[in-house]
Amino acid sequence: MAKEKKVEQITSMDTDFAQWYTDVVKKAELVDYSGVKGCMIIRPYGYAIWENIQKELDGRFKALGHENVYMPMFIPESLLQKEKDHVKGFAPECAWVTVGGDNQLSERLAVRPTSETLFCDHFKNVIHSYRDLPKLYNQWVNVVRWEKTTRPFLRTSEFLWQEGHTMHETEEEAREETLRMLGVYEDFYLNVLAIPAITGRKTEKEKFAGAIETYTIEPMMHNGVALQGGTSHYFGDGFAKAFDITFTGRDNTIKYPFQTSWGVSTRSIGAIIMTHGDDNGLILPPRVAPVQTVIIPVAQHKEGVLEKANEIKERLSAAGVRVKVDDSDNSAGWKYSQYEMKGVPVRLEIGPRDIESGVCVLVSRVSGEKKTVAIESVESEVAAMLDYVHNELVDRARRNLAQKTNEARSYEEFLDCAQNRPGFIKAMWCGDEECENKIKDETGGVKSRCIPFVEDKLSDVCVCCGKPAKHMVVWGRQY
RNA sequence: CGGGGUGUGGCGCAGUUGGUAGCGCGCGACGUUUGGGACGUCGAUGCCGCAGGUUCGAAUCCUGUCACUCCGACCA
Numbered sequence: 032m033a034k035e036k037k038v039e040q041i042t043s044m045d046t047d048f049a050q051w052y053t054d055v056v057k058k059a060e061l062v063d064y065s066g067v068k069g070c071m072i073i074r075p076y077g078y079a080i081w082e083n084i085q086k087e088l089d090g091r092f093k094a095l096g097h098e099n100v101y102m103p104m105f106i107p108e109s110l111l112q113k114e115k116d117h118v119k120g121f122a123p124e125c126a127w128v129t130v131g132g133d134n135q136l137s138e139r140l141a142v143r144p145t146s147e148t149l150f151c152d153h154f155k156n157v158i159h160s161y162r163d164l165p166k167l168y169n170q171w172v173n174v175v176r177w178e179k180t181t182r183p184f185l186r187t188s189e190f191l192w193q194e195g196h197t198m199h200e201t202e203e204e205a206r207e208e209t210l211r212m213l214g215v216y217e218d219f220y221l222n223v224l225a226i227p228a229i230t231g232r233k234t235e236k237e238k239f240a241g242a243i244e245t246y247t248i249e250p251m252m253h254n255g256v257a258l259q260g261g262t263s264h265y266f267g268d269g270f271a272k273a274f275d276i277t278f279t280g281r282d283n284t285i286k287y288p289f290q291t292s293w294g295v296s297t298r299s300i301g302a303i304i305m306t307h308g309d310d311n312g313l314i315l316p317p318r319v320a321p322v323q324t325v326i327i328p329v330a331q332h333k334e335g336v337l338e339k340a341n342e343i344k345e346r347l348s349a350a351g352v353r354v355k356v357d358d359s360d361n362s363a364g365w366k367y368s369q370y371e372m373k374g375v376p377v378r379l380e381i382g383p384r385d386i387e388s389g390v391c392v393l394v395s396r397v398s399g400e401k402k403t404v405a406i407e408s409v410e411s412e413v414a415a416m417l418d419y420v421h422n423e424l425v426d427r428a429r430r431n432l433a434q435k436t437n438e439a440r441s442y443e444e445f446l447d448c449a450q451n452r453p454g455f456i457k458a459m460w461c462g463d464e465e466c467e468n469k470i471k472d473e474t475g476g477v478k479s480r481c482i483p484f485v486e487d488k489l490s491d492v493c494v495c496c497g498k499p500a501k502h503m504v505v506w507g508r509q510y
Numbered sequence: 511c512g513g514g515g516u517g518u519g520g521c522g523c524a525g526u527u528g529g530u531a532g533c534g535c536g537c538g539a540c541g542u543u544u545g546g547g548a549c550g551u552c553g554a555u556g557c558c559g560c561a562g563g564u565u566c567g568a569a570u571c572c573u574g575u576c577a578c579u580c581c582g583a584c585c586a
Contacts, residue, residue, distance in 0.1 A: 264586085327545095362547065364547045385545090
Protein backbone atom coordinates (compact mmCIF):
# COMPACT_ATOMS: atom_id res chain seq x y z
CA MET A 32 0.00 0.00 0.00
CA ALA A 33 1.41 3.34 -1.02
CA LYS A 34 1.91 5.64 1.93
CA GLU A 35 0.65 9.07 1.20
CA LYS A 36 0.28 12.01 3.46
CA LYS A 37 -3.25 12.01 4.80
CA VAL A 38 -3.12 14.47 7.61
CA GLU A 39 -2.62 17.81 6.04
CA GLN A 40 -2.50 19.63 9.36
CA ILE A 41 0.88 18.07 10.18
CA THR A 42 3.92 19.63 8.56
CA SER A 43 5.99 16.99 6.76
CA MET A 44 9.16 15.85 8.54
CA ASP A 45 11.31 16.59 5.52
CA THR A 46 9.94 20.10 5.14
CA ASP A 47 10.63 21.18 8.70
CA PHE A 48 11.39 18.64 11.40
CA ALA A 49 11.03 21.13 14.25
CA GLN A 50 7.63 22.26 13.02
CA TRP A 51 6.59 18.62 12.48
CA TYR A 52 7.45 17.93 16.11
CA THR A 53 5.43 20.87 17.37
CA ASP A 54 2.47 19.86 15.20
CA VAL A 55 2.51 16.25 16.39
CA VAL A 56 2.74 17.20 20.03
CA LYS A 57 -0.31 19.43 19.67
CA LYS A 58 -2.43 17.42 17.24
CA ALA A 59 -1.95 14.17 19.13
CA GLU A 60 -3.23 16.01 22.20
CA LEU A 61 -0.17 15.29 24.30
CA VAL A 62 0.31 18.82 25.60
CA ASP A 63 -1.17 22.26 25.63
CA TYR A 64 0.68 25.48 26.25
CA SER A 65 0.08 27.12 29.56
CA GLY A 66 0.04 30.73 30.62
CA VAL A 67 3.32 30.11 32.42
CA LYS A 68 6.38 30.78 30.33
CA GLY A 69 8.29 27.65 29.45
CA CYS A 70 5.88 25.31 31.21
CA MET A 71 3.58 22.87 29.49
CA ILE A 72 0.26 21.32 30.35
CA ILE A 73 0.47 17.56 29.94
CA ARG A 74 -2.95 16.48 28.71
CA PRO A 75 -4.61 13.18 29.63
CA TYR A 76 -3.29 11.31 26.60
CA GLY A 77 0.26 12.53 27.20
CA TYR A 78 0.08 11.93 30.92
CA ALA A 79 -1.19 8.38 30.36
CA ILE A 80 2.03 7.68 28.45
CA TRP A 81 4.02 9.03 31.38
CA GLU A 82 2.03 6.84 33.79
CA ASN A 83 2.91 3.78 31.73
CA ILE A 84 6.56 4.83 31.69
CA GLN A 85 6.41 5.23 35.46
CA LYS A 86 4.81 1.85 35.93
CA GLU A 87 7.47 0.11 33.86
CA LEU A 88 10.43 1.86 35.47
CA ASP A 89 9.06 1.80 39.00
CA GLY A 90 8.56 -1.97 38.81
CA ARG A 91 12.14 -2.44 37.66
CA PHE A 92 13.49 -0.20 40.44
CA LYS A 93 11.52 -1.98 43.13
CA ALA A 94 12.55 -5.39 41.85
CA LEU A 95 16.13 -4.27 42.56
CA GLY A 96 15.28 -3.20 46.09
CA HIS A 97 14.75 0.55 45.67
CA GLU A 98 12.21 2.38 47.81
CA ASN A 99 10.28 5.51 46.93
CA VAL A 100 10.47 8.61 49.11
CA TYR A 101 9.54 12.27 48.86
CA MET A 102 11.90 15.18 49.47
CA PRO A 103 10.93 18.88 49.80
CA MET A 104 10.80 20.93 46.63
CA PHE A 105 12.76 23.82 48.23
CA ILE A 106 16.47 23.78 48.88
CA PRO A 107 18.00 26.44 51.17
CA GLU A 108 20.85 28.18 49.41
CA SER A 109 23.36 27.14 52.07
CA LEU A 110 22.53 23.49 51.46
CA LEU A 111 22.88 23.80 47.71
CA GLN A 112 26.28 25.41 48.18
CA LYS A 113 27.81 22.62 50.22
CA GLU A 114 29.28 20.86 47.20
CA LYS A 115 31.08 23.47 45.15
CA ASP A 116 31.09 21.87 41.68
CA HIS A 117 27.44 21.03 42.08
CA VAL A 118 26.32 24.56 42.90
CA LYS A 119 28.46 25.97 40.12
CA GLY A 120 26.65 23.72 37.66
CA PHE A 121 23.15 24.46 38.81
CA ALA A 122 23.07 27.98 40.24
CA PRO A 123 22.72 29.63 36.80
CA GLU A 124 19.47 27.81 36.12
CA CYS A 125 17.86 27.93 39.56
CA ALA A 126 14.54 29.56 40.33
CA TRP A 127 14.70 31.25 43.74
CA VAL A 128 12.00 31.91 46.32
CA THR A 129 12.79 35.06 48.28
CA VAL A 130 9.45 36.03 49.78
CA GLY A 131 6.96 34.03 51.86
CA GLY A 132 3.64 35.78 52.29
CA ASP A 133 4.58 39.31 53.27
CA ASN A 134 7.99 38.46 54.65
CA GLN A 135 11.34 38.58 52.97
CA LEU A 136 13.04 35.23 53.69
CA SER A 137 16.24 35.34 55.69
CA GLU A 138 17.70 32.77 53.32
CA ARG A 139 16.50 32.31 49.78
CA LEU A 140 15.24 28.90 48.67
CA ALA A 141 16.00 27.24 45.36
CA VAL A 142 13.16 25.38 43.73
CA ARG A 143 14.85 21.99 43.32
CA PRO A 144 16.72 21.59 40.04
CA THR A 145 17.80 18.13 41.30
CA SER A 146 17.89 16.73 44.81
CA GLU A 147 21.35 15.38 45.63
CA THR A 148 21.81 17.95 48.38
CA LEU A 149 18.50 17.19 50.07
CA PHE A 150 19.15 13.48 49.98
CA CYS A 151 22.58 14.01 51.46
CA ASP A 152 21.20 16.20 54.21
CA HIS A 153 18.86 13.34 55.08
CA PHE A 154 21.39 10.53 54.61
CA LYS A 155 23.52 12.26 57.24
CA ASN A 156 20.79 11.54 59.78
CA VAL A 157 19.92 7.98 58.86
CA ILE A 158 23.29 6.44 58.04
CA HIS A 159 25.38 5.53 61.10
CA SER A 160 26.54 1.98 60.59
CA TYR A 161 27.42 -0.30 57.71
CA ARG A 162 24.20 -2.05 58.75
CA ASP A 163 22.29 1.04 57.46
CA LEU A 164 23.72 0.52 53.98
CA PRO A 165 22.95 0.40 51.20
CA LYS A 166 20.27 3.06 51.06
CA LEU A 167 18.42 2.62 47.78
CA TYR A 168 16.03 5.55 47.33
CA ASN A 169 14.08 6.97 44.44
CA GLN A 170 11.55 9.76 44.04
CA TRP A 171 9.04 10.67 41.34
CA VAL A 172 8.83 14.46 41.33
CA ASN A 173 8.91 17.67 39.36
CA VAL A 174 12.05 19.79 39.07
CA VAL A 175 12.63 23.31 37.81
CA ARG A 176 15.46 24.55 35.63
CA TRP A 177 15.26 28.07 34.28
CA GLU A 178 15.91 27.25 30.63
CA LYS A 179 16.29 30.05 28.15
CA THR A 180 14.48 28.38 25.31
CA THR A 181 11.96 25.64 25.79
CA ARG A 182 10.18 22.99 23.75
CA PRO A 183 7.47 20.61 24.93
CA PHE A 184 9.00 17.51 26.54
CA LEU A 185 12.52 18.20 25.26
CA ARG A 186 13.30 21.17 27.44
CA THR A 187 10.80 22.85 29.72
CA SER A 188 11.29 25.05 32.75
CA GLU A 189 9.49 22.51 34.89
CA PHE A 190 9.55 18.81 34.10
CA LEU A 191 8.70 15.48 35.67
CA TRP A 192 11.24 12.76 36.32
CA GLN A 193 12.42 10.12 38.68
CA GLU A 194 15.68 10.61 40.51
CA GLY A 195 17.29 7.64 42.19
CA HIS A 196 19.77 8.33 44.99
CA THR A 197 21.76 5.56 46.61
CA MET A 198 24.48 5.22 49.24
CA HIS A 199 26.83 2.27 49.49
CA GLU A 200 29.42 0.84 51.79
CA THR A 201 32.10 0.44 49.16
CA GLU A 202 33.24 2.16 46.01
CA GLU A 203 32.92 -1.07 44.09
CA GLU A 204 29.31 -1.52 45.13
CA ALA A 205 28.42 2.07 44.18
CA ARG A 206 30.12 1.75 40.82
CA GLU A 207 28.19 -1.43 40.18
CA GLU A 208 24.93 0.30 41.07
CA THR A 209 25.70 3.15 38.67
CA LEU A 210 26.17 0.74 35.79
CA ARG A 211 23.29 -1.50 36.85
CA MET A 212 20.87 1.42 36.68
CA LEU A 213 22.16 2.54 33.30
CA GLY A 214 21.51 -1.05 32.25
CA VAL A 215 17.94 -0.74 33.51
CA TYR A 216 17.52 2.34 31.34
CA GLU A 217 19.02 0.63 28.33
CA ASP A 218 16.68 -2.33 28.77
CA PHE A 219 13.72 -0.01 29.30
CA TYR A 220 14.48 2.06 26.22
CA LEU A 221 14.87 -0.98 24.00
CA ASN A 222 12.25 -3.36 25.33
CA VAL A 223 9.58 -0.88 26.38
CA LEU A 224 10.05 2.23 24.24
CA ALA A 225 11.46 0.30 21.25
CA ILE A 226 14.38 2.71 21.10
CA PRO A 227 17.90 1.35 20.55
CA ALA A 228 20.64 3.64 21.80
CA ILE A 229 24.34 4.08 22.29
CA THR A 230 25.46 3.87 25.89
CA GLY A 231 28.71 4.99 27.43
CA ARG A 232 30.57 7.40 29.63
CA LYS A 233 30.52 11.17 29.39
CA THR A 234 33.77 13.05 28.92
CA GLU A 235 35.09 15.24 31.74
CA LYS A 236 33.59 18.30 30.04
CA GLU A 237 30.10 16.82 29.72
CA LYS A 238 29.88 15.28 33.17
CA PHE A 239 27.14 16.07 35.70
CA ALA A 240 28.08 18.80 38.18
CA GLY A 241 29.78 17.09 41.11
CA ALA A 242 30.04 13.60 39.60
CA ILE A 243 33.15 11.46 39.22
CA GLU A 244 31.62 9.52 36.36
CA THR A 245 28.49 10.19 34.34
CA TYR A 246 27.06 7.43 32.18
CA THR A 247 24.48 8.16 29.54
CA ILE A 248 22.04 6.58 27.16
CA GLU A 249 21.99 8.39 23.83
CA PRO A 250 19.23 7.48 21.41
CA MET A 251 19.24 9.06 17.96
CA MET A 252 16.19 10.88 16.72
CA HIS A 253 14.81 10.40 13.21
CA ASN A 254 16.68 13.46 11.96
CA GLY A 255 20.03 12.28 13.31
CA VAL A 256 20.10 14.51 16.36
CA ALA A 257 20.94 12.94 19.73
CA LEU A 258 18.77 13.18 22.82
CA GLN A 259 20.21 12.33 26.19
CA GLY A 260 17.69 9.74 27.27
CA GLY A 261 18.83 9.13 30.81
CA THR A 262 21.91 9.37 32.97
CA SER A 263 23.50 7.54 35.85
CA HIS A 264 26.17 9.16 38.01
CA TYR A 265 28.86 7.86 40.30
CA PHE A 266 29.80 10.44 42.95
CA GLY A 267 32.42 8.65 44.97
CA ASP A 268 32.42 10.08 48.49
CA GLY A 269 32.60 13.75 47.46
CA PHE A 270 29.13 14.72 48.62
CA ALA A 271 29.47 12.47 51.68
CA LYS A 272 32.52 14.44 52.73
CA ALA A 273 30.93 17.80 51.96
CA PHE A 274 27.84 16.83 53.97
CA ASP A 275 29.74 14.95 56.65
CA ILE A 276 27.91 11.67 56.12
CA THR A 277 29.80 8.95 57.98
CA PHE A 278 29.25 5.41 59.18
CA THR A 279 31.05 2.95 61.37
CA GLY A 280 32.43 0.14 59.22
CA ARG A 281 32.79 -3.56 59.84
CA ASP A 282 36.33 -2.87 61.08
CA ASN A 283 35.00 -0.39 63.64
CA THR A 284 36.49 2.66 61.89
CA ILE A 285 34.63 5.75 60.66
CA LYS A 286 34.09 5.78 56.88
CA TYR A 287 32.41 7.80 54.18
CA PRO A 288 29.77 6.04 52.04
CA PHE A 289 29.82 6.03 48.25
CA GLN A 290 26.99 7.55 46.29
CA THR A 291 25.09 7.32 43.00
CA SER A 292 22.18 9.07 41.35
CA TRP A 293 20.27 8.38 38.14
CA GLY A 294 17.30 9.83 36.31
CA VAL A 295 14.88 9.61 33.42
CA SER A 296 12.46 12.43 32.67
CA THR A 297 9.41 13.30 30.59
CA ARG A 298 11.93 14.04 27.90
CA SER A 299 11.70 10.33 27.11
CA ILE A 300 8.29 11.11 25.62
CA GLY A 301 10.05 13.49 23.25
CA ALA A 302 12.36 10.63 22.32
CA ILE A 303 9.37 8.43 21.51
CA ILE A 304 7.86 11.10 19.28
CA MET A 305 11.03 11.87 17.37
CA THR A 306 12.27 8.30 17.06
CA HIS A 307 9.10 6.63 15.85
CA GLY A 308 6.75 9.28 14.44
CA ASP A 309 6.02 9.77 10.75
CA ASP A 310 4.18 12.24 8.51
CA ASN A 311 0.83 10.89 9.65
CA GLY A 312 1.66 11.72 13.26
CA LEU A 313 2.68 9.88 16.35
CA ILE A 314 3.55 6.20 16.53
CA LEU A 315 3.49 4.86 20.07
CA PRO A 316 5.46 1.83 21.13
CA PRO A 317 2.77 -0.67 22.19
CA ARG A 318 4.14 -1.19 25.69
CA VAL A 319 3.50 2.42 26.75
CA ALA A 320 0.60 3.26 24.44
CA PRO A 321 -2.43 4.36 26.51
CA VAL A 322 -4.61 2.71 23.88
CA GLN A 323 -2.92 -0.30 22.31
CA THR A 324 -5.78 -1.24 20.04
CA VAL A 325 -8.66 0.89 18.87
CA ILE A 326 -11.74 -0.85 17.57
CA ILE A 327 -13.49 0.95 14.73
CA PRO A 328 -16.97 -0.40 14.09
CA VAL A 329 -17.85 0.00 10.42
CA ALA A 330 -21.49 0.70 9.55
CA GLN A 331 -22.09 0.71 13.25
CA HIS A 332 -25.79 1.53 12.88
CA LYS A 333 -26.35 -1.93 11.41
CA GLU A 334 -27.73 -4.65 13.58
CA GLY A 335 -25.14 -6.38 15.72
CA VAL A 336 -22.03 -4.39 14.77
CA LEU A 337 -21.61 -2.42 17.98
CA GLU A 338 -22.49 -5.48 20.04
CA LYS A 339 -19.76 -7.45 18.31
CA ALA A 340 -17.28 -4.60 18.69
CA ASN A 341 -17.95 -4.40 22.41
CA GLU A 342 -17.77 -8.14 22.79
CA ILE A 343 -14.31 -8.12 21.18
CA LYS A 344 -13.34 -5.23 23.42
CA GLU A 345 -14.30 -7.18 26.53
CA ARG A 346 -12.32 -10.19 25.38
CA LEU A 347 -9.21 -8.16 24.56
CA SER A 348 -9.49 -6.25 27.78
CA ALA A 349 -9.71 -9.52 29.71
CA ALA A 350 -6.58 -10.63 27.86
CA GLY A 351 -4.75 -7.56 29.20
CA VAL A 352 -4.89 -5.34 26.13
CA ARG A 353 -5.53 -1.61 26.62
CA VAL A 354 -8.41 -1.27 24.16
CA LYS A 355 -11.13 1.18 23.25
CA VAL A 356 -14.11 1.21 20.93
CA ASP A 357 -14.79 4.44 19.08
CA ASP A 358 -18.55 4.42 18.56
CA SER A 359 -18.79 8.16 17.90
CA ASP A 360 -20.72 9.42 14.89
CA ASN A 361 -17.61 10.29 12.93
CA SER A 362 -17.05 8.43 9.70
CA ALA A 363 -14.79 5.41 9.67
CA GLY A 364 -12.26 7.26 7.52
CA TRP A 365 -12.12 10.13 9.96
CA LYS A 366 -11.47 7.73 12.81
CA TYR A 367 -8.69 6.00 10.91
CA SER A 368 -6.85 9.28 10.48
CA GLN A 369 -7.53 10.37 14.01
CA TYR A 370 -6.00 7.32 15.63
CA GLU A 371 -3.09 7.29 13.23
CA MET A 372 -2.33 10.83 14.32
CA LYS A 373 -2.49 9.73 17.94
CA GLY A 374 -0.18 6.82 17.26
CA VAL A 375 -2.39 3.91 18.35
CA PRO A 376 -0.27 0.88 17.36
CA VAL A 377 -3.04 -1.45 16.16
CA ARG A 378 -6.44 -0.71 14.67
CA LEU A 379 -9.18 -3.31 14.56
CA GLU A 380 -11.92 -2.85 11.98
CA ILE A 381 -15.14 -4.79 12.31
CA GLY A 382 -18.15 -4.46 9.98
CA PRO A 383 -21.21 -6.44 8.91
CA ARG A 384 -19.35 -8.34 6.18
CA ASP A 385 -16.66 -9.39 8.66
CA ILE A 386 -19.15 -10.51 11.24
CA GLU A 387 -20.91 -12.64 8.66
CA SER A 388 -17.71 -14.52 7.95
CA GLY A 389 -16.44 -14.53 11.54
CA VAL A 390 -13.40 -12.30 10.96
CA CYS A 391 -12.09 -8.82 11.67
CA VAL A 392 -9.30 -6.71 10.18
CA LEU A 393 -6.13 -5.71 12.04
CA VAL A 394 -4.06 -2.81 10.77
CA SER A 395 -0.50 -2.02 11.85
CA ARG A 396 0.23 1.65 12.47
CA VAL A 397 3.81 1.21 11.29
CA SER A 398 3.33 -0.35 7.87
CA GLY A 399 -0.38 0.27 7.32
CA GLU A 400 -0.76 -3.34 6.20
CA LYS A 401 -4.08 -5.03 6.85
CA LYS A 402 -4.53 -8.55 8.12
CA THR A 403 -7.83 -10.40 8.19
CA VAL A 404 -8.03 -12.67 11.22
CA ALA A 405 -10.61 -15.00 12.73
CA ILE A 406 -12.56 -13.40 15.57
CA GLU A 407 -12.22 -16.56 17.62
CA SER A 408 -8.45 -16.08 17.84
CA VAL A 409 -8.51 -12.28 18.20
CA GLU A 410 -6.61 -12.25 21.53
CA SER A 411 -3.56 -14.03 20.19
CA GLU A 412 -3.68 -12.19 16.86
CA VAL A 413 -3.76 -8.77 18.53
CA ALA A 414 -1.00 -9.75 20.96
CA ALA A 415 1.10 -10.95 18.04
CA MET A 416 0.57 -7.75 16.08
CA LEU A 417 1.44 -5.61 19.10
CA ASP A 418 4.72 -7.50 19.39
CA TYR A 419 5.22 -7.20 15.68
CA VAL A 420 4.75 -3.43 15.84
CA HIS A 421 7.23 -3.23 18.71
CA ASN A 422 9.81 -5.21 16.74
CA GLU A 423 9.22 -3.21 13.58
CA LEU A 424 9.81 0.00 15.52
CA VAL A 425 13.05 -1.37 16.96
CA ASP A 426 14.23 -2.46 13.50
CA ARG A 427 13.39 0.85 11.95
CA ALA A 428 15.15 2.80 14.67
CA ARG A 429 18.18 0.50 14.43
CA ARG A 430 18.40 1.07 10.70
CA ASN A 431 18.20 4.83 11.23
CA LEU A 432 20.91 4.68 13.87
CA ALA A 433 23.18 2.56 11.67
CA GLN A 434 22.56 4.63 8.54
CA LYS A 435 23.26 7.91 10.26
CA THR A 436 26.38 6.83 12.11
CA ASN A 437 29.54 7.75 10.24
CA GLU A 438 33.21 7.26 10.93
CA ALA A 439 35.79 9.99 10.51
CA ARG A 440 39.52 9.27 10.30
CA SER A 441 40.67 12.77 9.43
CA TYR A 442 39.62 16.20 10.51
CA GLU A 443 38.47 17.05 6.96
CA GLU A 444 36.32 13.96 6.98
CA PHE A 445 34.97 14.95 10.38
CA LEU A 446 34.01 18.44 9.26
CA ASP A 447 32.43 17.02 6.13
CA CYS A 448 30.28 14.63 8.20
CA ALA A 449 29.37 17.38 10.64
CA GLN A 450 28.20 19.63 7.85
CA ASN A 451 26.67 17.25 5.34
CA ARG A 452 25.56 14.12 7.12
CA PRO A 453 23.24 14.52 10.06
CA GLY A 454 23.85 11.88 12.69
CA PHE A 455 26.57 10.47 14.89
CA ILE A 456 30.25 10.58 14.04
CA LYS A 457 32.64 8.05 15.47
CA ALA A 458 36.15 9.44 15.76
CA MET A 459 39.28 9.02 17.87
CA TRP A 460 40.08 11.55 20.58
CA CYS A 461 43.17 12.43 22.57
CA GLY A 462 41.31 13.14 25.80
CA ASP A 463 41.87 16.92 25.82
CA GLU A 464 38.99 19.29 26.39
CA GLU A 465 40.68 21.70 23.99
CA CYS A 466 39.85 19.41 21.09
CA GLU A 467 36.24 19.07 22.25
CA ASN A 468 35.95 22.85 22.34
CA LYS A 469 37.59 23.28 18.96
CA ILE A 470 35.31 20.72 17.37
CA LYS A 471 32.26 22.33 18.91
CA ASP A 472 33.24 25.79 17.70
CA GLU A 473 34.28 24.79 14.21
CA THR A 474 31.30 22.57 13.51
CA GLY A 475 28.77 24.86 15.10
CA GLY A 476 27.58 22.58 17.87
CA VAL A 477 28.87 19.03 17.45
CA LYS A 478 29.78 17.73 20.92
CA SER A 479 30.93 14.47 22.37
CA ARG A 480 27.94 12.31 23.19
CA CYS A 481 29.91 9.68 25.02
CA ILE A 482 32.82 7.30 25.11
CA PRO A 483 30.89 4.14 24.26
CA PHE A 484 31.35 0.95 26.25
CA VAL A 485 32.34 -0.73 23.02
CA GLU A 486 35.00 1.31 21.24
CA ASP A 487 36.28 0.72 17.72
CA LYS A 488 39.90 1.49 17.02
CA LEU A 489 39.64 3.68 13.96
CA SER A 490 43.21 4.98 14.15
CA ASP A 491 45.99 5.73 16.62
CA VAL A 492 45.63 9.48 16.67
CA CYS A 493 43.12 12.14 17.68
CA VAL A 494 40.97 13.20 14.75
CA CYS A 495 41.37 16.82 15.77
CA CYS A 496 44.96 17.42 16.91
CA GLY A 497 46.81 14.30 15.73
CA LYS A 498 48.19 13.47 19.17
CA PRO A 499 47.95 9.85 20.34
CA ALA A 500 44.31 8.85 20.82
CA LYS A 501 42.99 7.61 24.13
CA HIS A 502 39.42 6.80 23.16
CA MET A 503 36.91 6.55 20.41
CA VAL A 504 34.15 9.08 20.99
CA VAL A 505 30.69 9.24 19.51
CA TRP A 506 30.03 12.83 18.48
CA GLY A 507 26.83 14.55 17.48
CA ARG A 508 24.42 17.39 17.81
CA GLN A 509 21.91 17.18 20.60
CA TYR A 510 18.54 18.45 21.76
C1' C B 511 20.25 36.35 25.98
C1' G B 512 20.64 37.95 20.34
C1' G B 513 17.99 37.69 15.35
C1' G B 514 13.39 36.62 12.53
C1' G B 515 7.97 35.43 12.75
C1' U B 516 2.99 35.14 15.08
C1' G B 517 -1.13 36.49 18.61
C1' U B 518 -8.75 37.98 15.71
C1' G B 519 -14.82 32.18 18.21
C1' G B 520 -12.22 25.38 19.90
C1' C B 521 -8.69 25.04 15.22
C1' G B 522 -6.85 27.36 10.56
C1' C B 523 -7.18 32.10 8.62
C1' A B 524 -9.24 37.06 6.11
C1' G B 525 -10.05 41.95 7.59
C1' U B 526 -8.15 47.69 2.07
C1' U B 527 -7.29 54.81 3.14
C1' G B 528 -9.16 53.94 11.06
C1' G B 529 -16.15 53.69 10.95
C1' U B 530 -17.81 49.04 15.85
C1' A B 531 -15.83 41.80 12.83
C1' G B 532 -16.05 37.80 8.66
C1' C B 533 -14.81 32.89 6.09
C1' G B 534 -13.61 27.53 6.27
C1' C B 535 -13.30 23.56 9.57
C1' G B 536 -15.03 22.12 14.19
C1' C B 537 -19.32 22.52 17.85
C1' G B 538 -25.17 21.72 18.95
C1' A B 539 -30.23 19.93 16.99
C1' C B 540 -32.84 17.22 13.17
C1' G B 541 -32.67 14.18 8.80
C1' U B 542 -30.00 11.35 5.10
C1' U B 543 -25.35 8.62 5.26
C1' U B 544 -21.40 4.97 6.89
C1' G B 545 -15.13 -0.47 4.46
C1' G B 546 -9.88 5.87 4.16
C1' G B 547 -11.18 12.56 6.88
C1' A B 548 -19.85 12.13 4.24
C1' C B 549 -24.04 15.59 3.03
C1' G B 550 -28.37 18.90 3.79
C1' U B 551 -31.25 22.37 6.82
C1' C B 552 -31.29 25.29 11.13
C1' G B 553 -28.45 27.20 15.29
C1' A B 554 -24.72 28.85 19.02
C1' U B 555 -19.96 30.73 19.91
C1' G B 556 -15.65 37.11 19.98
C1' C B 557 -12.99 42.44 25.85
C1' C B 558 -9.35 41.16 18.05
C1' G B 559 -3.10 38.51 23.72
C1' C B 560 -2.85 42.36 27.78
C1' A B 561 -2.08 47.65 29.44
C1' G B 562 -1.65 52.55 28.19
C1' G B 563 -1.84 56.48 24.36
C1' U B 564 -3.56 59.26 19.69
C1' U B 565 -8.68 60.02 17.70
C1' C B 566 -15.48 62.02 17.46
C1' G B 567 -14.30 56.79 16.55
C1' A B 568 -8.89 51.68 16.98
C1' A B 569 -8.50 44.62 15.31
C1' U B 570 -6.26 48.52 12.18
C1' C B 571 -1.88 54.02 14.10
C1' C B 572 1.87 54.80 18.46
C1' U B 573 4.25 53.06 23.18
C1' G B 574 4.91 49.36 26.58
C1' U B 575 4.21 44.46 28.03
C1' C B 576 3.05 39.08 27.98
C1' A B 577 2.96 34.53 25.48
C1' C B 578 4.05 31.23 21.55
C1' U B 579 7.23 29.79 17.42
C1' C B 580 11.77 29.26 14.24
C1' C B 581 17.25 30.08 14.01
C1' G B 582 21.59 30.94 17.05
C1' A B 583 24.05 31.26 22.05
C1' C B 584 23.45 28.73 26.72
C1' C B 585 22.12 24.26 29.02
C1' A B 586 22.12 16.56 33.21
